[in-house]
Amino acid sequence: EFLFREYQQASLKVVGLSSLAEDTILSSSDWTSDFFKLKLGVSAFHLEPRECVFYIDEKEDGVALSNSLSALFPKYSFMDPSSLLQESINETMGYLTAVLSFASAALFVTSFLLLLVLSLLYLIENKKEGKYFYLLGISRESIFDSFSAAMFLLLTLGAINALGSLLAIEFAFDEVLSESFGFVFSFQIDLIPHFVVFFAYIVSMLLLFIFLRFHLKKIDYSKREVV
Numbered sequence: 001e002f003l004f005r006e007y008q009q010a011s012l013k014v015v016g017l018s019s020l021a022e023d024t025i026l027s028s029s030d031w032t033s034d035f036f037k038l039k040l041g042v043s044a045f046h047l048e049p050r051e052c053v054f055y056i057d058e059k060e061d062g063v064a065l066s067n068s069l070s071a072l073f074p075k076y077s078f079m080d081p082s083s084l085l086q087e088s089i090n091e092t093m094g095y096l097t098a099v100l101s102f103a104s105a106a107l108f109v110t111s112f113l114l115l116l117v118l119s120l121l122y123l124i125e126n127k128k129e130g131k132y133f134y135l136l137g138i139s140r141e142s143i144f145d146s147f148s149a150a151m152f153l154l155l156t157l158g159a160i161n162a163l164g165s166l167l168a169i170e171f172a173f174d175e176v177l178s179e180s181f182g183f184v185f186s187f188q189i190d191l192i193p194h195f196v197v198f199f200a201y202i203v204s205m206l207l208l209f210i211f212l213r214f215h216l217k218k219i220d221y222s223k224r225e226v227v
Helices: 031-039 062-072 081-125 127-135 140-181 191-218
Strands: none
Touching: 062 081, 081 127, 081 140, 081 191, 127 140, 140 191
């Protein structure tokens, strides 16, 4: 590494003052063309300006402005670079949504099967309690209500845990996207997955109650051994 310095004496004309705190280069508008042509030896035919960049207010719609400018100046092409990034983000989110939807469906089926096995184990573990209730004169409807209350508690705790985990995953996913794309996204809760979890909770509850009622009707509590 080395430090290269070149000093020259010249007269400069002060045309104004700048209050900018950061490092700034103030020069003529065509100094870049002179630099590339004289210092770097680039042909002048390759220095023709073909593109320009201008900034708009954040509240302005870049896509709508590009369309209106294209209509006013049909010989020129206008484009909002942020729209390309937004399309890339939407495409990525579409793939992730498809994968997550498939995984969620598989997990829902697996969870329901596990819940069914858990219900069977619960009935087997508490078969003596059901017989005791029956011998004490408690009706099958009351026995069903007792077992249903226990299942309702388990399902409700599981649904609350699922909603909390989903909220944490959404927040972590938002942070990962912000770091990956270099943008600060405002965190917003997507209500659709939460409605899906709630719908799955209601459906699982109804199916489980139907299974529980059907299973309790088949049990003969008058026998000595109840399975």
